[in-house]
Amino acid sequence: MSKESDRLFAQPLAQVPDFAFNEDVVRVFPDMIKRSVPGYPTIVENLGVLAAQFAQPNSVLYDLGSSLGAVTQALRRHVRTDGCRVIAVDNSAAMVERCREYLNGQDSMFQELLPVEVIEGDILALDFQPASVVALNFTLQFIAPDQRTALLSRIRQSLLPGGALILSEKLRFNDPEEHALLTDLHIAFKRANGYSELEIAQKRSAIENVMKPDSLEEHRERLLAAGFSKVVPWFQCLNFASLIALP
Numbered sequence: 001m002s003k004e005s006d007r008l009f010a011q012p013l014a015q016v017p018d019f020a021f022n023e024d025v026v027r028v029f030p031d032m033i034k035r036s037v038p039g040y041p042t043i044v045e046n047l048g049v050l051a052a053q054f055a056q057p058n059s060v061l062y063d064l065g066s067s068l069g070a071v072t073q074a075l076r077r078h079v080r081t082d083g084c085r086v087i088a089v090d091n092s093a094a095m096v097e098r099c100r101e102y103l104n105g106q107d108s109m110f111q112e113l114l115p116v117e118v119i120e121g122d123i124l125a126l127d128f129q130p131a132s133v134v135a136l137n138f139t140l141q142f143i144a145p146d147q148r149t150a151l152l153s154r155i156r157q158s159l160l161p162g163g164a165l166i167l168s169e170k171l172r173f174n175d176p177e178e179h180a181l182l183t184d185l186h187i188a189f190k191r192a193n194g195y196s197e198l199e200i201a202q203k204r205s206a207i208e209n210v211m212k213p214d215s216l217e218e219h220r221e222r223l224l225a226a227g228f229s230k231v232v233p234w235f236q237c238l239n240f241a242s243l244i245a246l247p
Ligand SMILES: C[S@@+](CC[C@H](N)C(=O)[O-])C[C@H]1O[C@@H](n2cnc3c(N)ncnc32)[C@H](O)[C@@H]1O
Pocket: 021, 033, 044, 064, 065, 066, 067, 068, 069, 070, 071, 089, 090, 091, 092, 095, 121, 122, 123, 124, 136, 137, 138, 139, 142, 143
């Protein structure tokens, strides 16, 4: 993985452009996400552990919004179920290109890994195959809010009995005090990871038009409306959480 550190917002910008998953972001992404999302390494590794419990023989495991394939690699480290294969999908050409390189690296280091296919495409236009595990790891928050229920319904319809959707997201909170406290603590987390006040402010302004977090209650209601039967939060660190949704 790239060791380049994230300095993308370190210099004052006359106008902060909307955040995009372009080549500049790809170069620093492993560092950016680790220093920005509290609990990210724990979520990714344990997503593999959870997936191994839900994987069904001869089924697909989807990594939707796969970026550089961190979740795909965790699935391949942990899932041993016969006949499973991983399909990773991302609509950023720069991410997909680098993801394929990293997965080739994983293939050269380990034997008997699950087969993987990396697709450059829009997850909203994906023709889902019968799946036992679907991971949306910090991806749904970048999907237009009015498209989210339809996407989750199609995921629900593709899920096999015994399977699961694992959904990780940044959260907002309906209680203003809770929202303010966890937002401040998230800023403290970023500061402790070496980001300056300028970097934090410029990143927030880059991201506010493109990333729209929901509350835990909104996630639960939407998942139930999409046909899931049970929603179980399994991880929260500050304003970032991960949920298991059962078909
Ligand atoms: C925060 S990143 C996901 C991080 C990644 N899952 C991980 O755990 O390292 C969000 C990703 O979703 C992708 N994305 C956003 N909208 C998408 C869409 N409609 N179809 C496919 N990928 C999308 C972006 O290109 C980006 O790579």
